Amino acid sequence: xxxALRELETEGITLPRILAGLTNDxxxxxxxxxxxxLSARPLGDITTAIERSGLRGRGGAGxxxxxxxxxxxxxxxxxxxxxxxxxxxEGEPASSKDVVLLTRHPHLVLxxxxxxxxxxxxxxxxxxxxxxxxxxLHAVRKAINERARTEASSRVIRVATIPHRYVAGEETxxxxxxxxxxxxxTSNPTRPFEAGVGGRPTLVDNVETLAHVAQIARHGPDWFRxxxxxxxxxxxxxxxxxxxxxxxxxxxxxGARISEVIAQAGGFLSSTKAGAVLVGGYFGAWLSIDQARxxxxxxxxxxxxGAGLGCGAIVVLPRTTCGLKETARILAWLANESAGQCxxxxxxxxxxxxxxxxxxxxADLTRGDDTVDRLVRWAGQVEGRGACHLPxxxxxxxxxxxxxxxxxxxxxxxxxxxxx
Numbered sequence: 001x002x003x004a005l006r007e008l009e010t011e012g013i014t015l016p017r018i019l020a021g022l023t024n025d026x027x028x029x030x031x032x033x034x035x036x037x038l039s040a041r042p043l044g045d046i047t048t049a050i051e052r053s054g055l056r057g058r059g060g061a062g063x064x065x066x067x068x069x070x071x072x073x074x075x076x077x078x079x080x081x082x083x084x085x086x087x088x089x090e091g092e093p094a095s096s097k098d099v100v101l102l103t104r105h106p107h108l109v110l111x112x113x114x115x116x117x118x119x120x121x122x123x124x125x126x127x128x129x130x131x132x133x134x135x136x137l138h139a140v141r142k143a144i145n146e147r148a149r150t151e152a153s154s155r156v157i158r159v160a161t162i163p164h165r166y167v168a169g170e171e172t173x174x175x176x177x178x179x180x181x182x183x184x185x186t187s188n189p190t191r192p193f194e195a196g197v198g199g200r201p202t203l204v205d206n207v208e209t210l211a212h213v214a215q216i217a218r219h220g221p222d223w224f225r226x227x228x229x230x231x232x233x234x235x236x237x238x239x240x241x242x243x244x245x246x247x248x249x250x251x252x253x254x255g256a257r258i259s260e261v262i263a264q265a266g267g268f269l270s271s272t273k274a275g276a277v278l279v280g281g282y283f284g285a286w287l288s289i290d291q292a293r294x295x296x297x298x299x300x301x302x303x304x305x306g307a308g309l310g311c312g313a314i315v316v317l318p319r320t321t322c323g324l325k326e327t328a329r330i331l332a333w334l335a336n337e338s339a340g341q342c343x344x345x346x347x348x349x350x351x352x353x354x355x356x357x358x359x360x361x362x363a364d365l366t367r368g369d370d371t372v373d374r375l376v377r378w379a380g381q382v383e384g385r386g387a388c389h390l391p392x393x394x395x396x397x398x399x400x401x402x403x404x405x406x407x408x409x410x411x412x413x414x415x416x417x418x419x420x
Contacts, residue, residue, distance in 0.1 A: 015227075015235065015251050015253075016235075016251040017215065017227075018108070018211055018212065018235060018251055019100075019105075019251045022104040022105050023104070023107075024103070024104060024105070024142065024143060025146075026147065029107040029108065033107070033108065033111060033214065033218050034218075036111065036114075036115060036214075036217050036218075038115065038117075038118040038153075046115050046118060046119040047066050047119045048066075049216055049221050050065050050066040050069060050119075050213060051064075052221035052222075053212075053216045053225060053233065053234070054221075054224075054225065054230075055209070055212055055216065055224065055233070055234060056232060057205065057206055058206050058208035058212070058236060058311075059205070059206030059208070059209060059311065060206075060280075060308075060309075060311050062299055062308070062309060065209055065213065068203060069119045069120055069203065071193040072193045072202065072203045073119060073120045073121060075194065075201035076121035080199075080200050081121060081124075081200060082117075082120045082121055082122040082200055082201040082202060082203060083122055083123075083124045083125075083126065083196060083197040083198070083200050084113055084117045084120065084122045084124070084125045084126070084202075084203045085125075085126050085128060085171075085175075085178070085202055085203065085204045085205070086109065086113050086128060086205065087128055087169060087171070087174060087205060088102050088109075088130070088133075088136065088140075089128055089129070089130050089162045089174070090130060090133070090169065091164070091165060091166040091168060091337075092281045092310075092311045094239060094241060094278070094282060094311075094313035094315055095239045095281055095311045095313040096239050096248070096249060097207075097208055097238070098207040098208060099135075101207050101237075102129060102133070102136035102139060102207060103133075103135045103136045103139045105211065106139045106140045107143050107146075107147075108211045108214050108215070109127075109140075109207050109210050109211050110127075110140075110157065111214035112209075112210030112212070112213035113127070113157070113205075113210050114153070114157075115210075115213050117155050120201070120203055122155065122203065123154070123155055123156065124156045124197075125155060125156070125157045125158070126158055126159075126178060126197065127140055127158070128161075128174055129160075129161060129162065130161075130162055130163075130164055130168075131161040131162060132164045137159065137161065144157050144158075160177075160178060162183060163177070163183045165183060165337060165339075166337035167337060167338070167339050167390060168183035168184075170185045170388045171204040172186045172188065172387070173185045173339070173388070174204060175196045175202060178197050179197060184339040184341055184387070185339060185386075185387040185388035187387040192204050208236075208237055212234060227254065228253050228254035228255055229255040229298055229300075231298075232254045232298050232299065232300065234253075234254055235253050235254065236254050236309070237249055237312055238250050238251075238252055238313070239281075239311075240262065240265040240314045241315050242274075242278075242314075242316035242317055243267055243274050243317065243318040243319070244262060244265040244266045244267035244316055246266040247265070248265075250264060250265055252264070252297065254297060254298060254309075255298050256296065256297050257293075257295070257296050258277065258287075258292045258293075258296065258297060259292060259293050261314065262292075262314065267316045269289050269292055271289060271319070272319060273319055274289055274316050274318065274319055275289075275317040275318065275319045275320075275321060275323055275420070276288060276289065276323050276404050276405070277292040277314060277316055277317065278313075278314070278315040279292075279307050279308075279309075279313075279314055280302075280307055280308050280309060280310025280312075281311050281312075281313030281315075282330050282334060282397070283311070283389075283393035283396070283397075284307055284308065284310045284393075284396070284397065285302075285306050285307035285396050285397060285399075285400035286317075286323065286327070286400040286403075286405070287305060287307060287400070291305055291404075297309060306396060306399060306400055307396075321420060322360075322420040323404065323405040323408060323418075324356075324359065324360045324408050324409065324412055325360050327356060327360075327398070327401040327405070328353070330397060331353040331357075331394060331398065332353045332357065334349060334353070334390065334393065334394045334397075335349035335350050335352070335353040335394070337390070338390065339388075341387065342386035342391075344381075344382040344385035345382075345390055348382035348385075348391060349390070349394050352375060352379065352382070352395075355371070355374060355375050356375060356398065356401075358371070359371050359375070359409065360412060361412075362412045362413060362414075371413060372402060372409060375398060375402070376399075376402070379395040379398055382394075405418075
């Protein structure tokens with residue numbers, strides 16, 4: 001069910017929520033969010049509230065947050081206290097929502113992390129931040145020091161800097177790094193909730209997800225459900241760039257129409273203004289203008305189109321920009337971000353990126369084989385292989401580009417270009 005933003009305004013339901021009252025000062029933060037009595041709450045109480053809220057992860061996979069909390073809590077023992085890892089690596093170039101929260105609302109994120117620690121029985125919280133995000137690192141360290149001076153806690157909070165690589169934010173790569181290895185995904189069948197940091201049960205949750213946890217604990221699950229849909233409730237942060245006048249992070253209800261979200265950012269889905277819309281960032285998929293007009297921001301609506309919410313990044317491609325050229329650039333970037341340990345990435349993504357570059361240039365190097373058919377075949381050969389989902393994301397982007405920009409493909413192969 002689509003959510004009309006203007007209808008919400010007439011009902012008196014206002015936004016923003018998570019972006020309201022941004023502050024990195026603890027005293028100011030506590031005026032809006034009193035310190036939750038963590039030690040006095042039963043472990044299951046927090047998880048039950050999160051379950052009733054229907055919160056799903058905002059990092060990409062959209063997994064139910066309460067199920068993750070329970071999976072970790074069930075493995076808690078006196079000898080194996082769990083760990084909470086706050087994933088603030090945000091290696092997605094089209095997204096900046098997590099760094100905004102860490103920089104301008106760090107105490108809300110830390111409240112959520114400590115609530116997750118209370119729900120799972122964890123004694124340690126590790127906030128993982130990209131080593132190049134200097135403002136976020138400074139803000140979080142300052143926030144931790146503020147709390148140490150004024151709010152006693154039985155839980156340790158520390159910051160870990162993460163290498164500036166796309167795959168470093170994958171949960172097994174984070175765990176491997178925190179355990180002293182390289183920040184590369186692993187194919188170990190043991191998942192972090194079973195044995196993560198130091199072999200202990202580990203909850204890995206995205207920055208925005210934990211900020212929502214703090215809000216649900218403060219206002220309740222029914223309040224959270226005032227926005228969104230029955231299956232995907234709440235609000236979400238989207239980073240909107242491209243052919244809009246107000247680029248940056250916006251808060252919208254899950255289920256809002258993509259066209260209205262883009263209009264809120266000062267963009268218009270007209271054939272004279274936009275050529276296509278990339279939903280989900282570099283790991284996402286292209287939608288045509290017609291698809292974007294009739295589609296809502298839910299995984300339920302996006303999946304039949306081969307897309308998903310992902311990290312919440314939306315890029316409005318200007319009408320004057322070539323979609324094939326932009327796709328070739330992104331595929332080359334994804335291939336370069338490979339961890340260099342799986343053949344599907346090292347060779348497969350490099351071949352796909354090179355083949356798509358040839359397609360963009362109008363070069364026919366297929367020696368009798370159809371250019372598009374070869375790319376499609378290569379996509380099938382790398383999909384679902386490797387230690388992480390990087391090949392899947394590249395394949396999703398490739399397939400959507402071949403569909404949405406089909407007319408441009410014909411022009412490029414004919415050597416006529418696409419007039420952009």
